[in-house]
Amino acid sequence: MRAPTDDxxxxxxxxxxALGELRGTPAADPVNAPMIRHWLAAMGDRNPAYLExxxxxxxxxxxxxxxxxxxAPKDPSxxxxxxxxxxxxxxTGVVATNCEQTYHRYARVGEHLTPATRFTxxxxxxxxxxxxxxxxxxxxxxxxxxxxxxAGMLFRVLKFRPREKEPARTPYPLRPAVNQDTAxxxxxxxxxxxxVQSCADCGLLRHPPGPLCPQCRSANRSYAVASGRGTLYSYVVHHHPPVPGRETPFVVGVVELPEGVRIVGNVVDCPIEEVEVGMPVRVTYRPMDDELVLPMWTPEEP
Structure with a gap:
């Protein structure tokens, strides 16, 4: 069956x-005291005037x-x-946006109410x-x-086309340890x-992060944002054993930053035979799953 167009x-x-107001079936039960009593109890309404x-x-x-x-069959609507x-x-999505009630008079015990619906x-x-x-x-x-x-009630809903959700990535199996020192x-x-972690007292930069400054032994920590550029200090090509979530062979390098520290990361976007010590590299960020992003290194453009 063809889906209807917006027009x-x-x-x-x-x-x-154009159908106007369509009346439904009168209520099966009259307005009655037991139901009023239950409503008042549920709402916490202690006004005795209703039942009296x-x-x-x-x-x-x-x-x-x-x-x-x-x-029973529903009323035509x-x-x-x-x-x-x-x-x-x-x-197919639906959410109510407005519900505005208008009261003309009280309904009395013993009356049967009849609803009438009008699309507007x-x-x-x-x-x-x-x-x-x-x-x-x-x-x-x-x-x-x-x-x-x-009584009367205006009711408005939003009928919307739900957005397609991107499929969640499979969690990356080699997750780093995240603690108060590395978060x-x-x-x-x-x-x-x-x-790059820094000492909040003497200013020394250090990597990997740790709880104490190796120079002044201070536990006060801060960090600096590095330029993201460096030089490949050394590297290895990993062939074996297999690594979950990675396809071998791949390059693991030690990058020397101009800020004075060295950092380990994969070298990507470069044929293995073209990787060499001393090559300029820059950082790139690769999402491994919905939570983890790893900094990696790619050759610096000339």
Whole structure:
């Protein structure tokens, strides 16, 4: 079956609006004291006037005509066909955006309320934070036995096309140890910064990170953001054993930074036979899964 177009959805909405107000089936049970008592207890409403005067709280209007789990046929509604058409068009997400009630008078114990639904508007498609969708609006009015309107409710929903989620990456098996000494480094990698630990007292830079300064023995730590450029000091080509999550062979290098420290990382985007000691390199950041980003090294452009 072909999915309806946006123009066809708007045409259907206009047709449903032209139907006007459609009355449903009167409530199966009259407004009654036991249900009012349960409502007051659930809401924490201690006002004795309702039961003493035989009146229902105005906010209960919808309660009296809710169908529950009944298998009886539903009342005809100008809303159902449009909701089904929106689903067929791919607007399967739904979220309520407005519910505005109007109270005309109290419903009285013993009255049977009858709902009447009128479809009023379909706006869209509109781009929202949830996705592109249509705002559908309708009103319900509850009438008493004498034909008087008791309460009304404007209800609006957003029917939207859910965004496709990117499949989650398989967690990278060789995860580094992250603790209070190294967390700053991995947070920097996620932000695209090559952070080098520094002593907050004497200023010495050191890598790998540690709890104490090797020069002044201070435990006060900070960090500096390196330029991200360096020179390949040494390297090995790993062939065996197999490494989970990696395809062999690959290059592991020690890079000397102009800031005065050395850092280990993979050398990428370079044929193995062209890797050589002393070559200029720059840092690049590679997401390994949804959480882990590893700094690696690639040849510096001339």
């Amino acid at each position: 066809e959805l708007r045409e259907l909405a206009a047709k449903q609006a 005067r035989g009146l229902a709280p105005p906010a209960m209007a919808q309660v009296w005509t809710m169908p529950g789990l009944s298998t 100008p809303v159902d066909d449009l909701m089904a058409a929106l689903d067929a068009a791919g607007y 508007d379909l706006a869209g498609p509109k781009r929202t934070a949830l996705g592109v969708g249509f705002f559908a609006t309708w009103t319900v009015t509850w009438y008493a036995d004498d034909g008087d309107p008791v 700053f480094f991995w947070e920097g990698a996620r932000r695209g910064e090559l952070r």
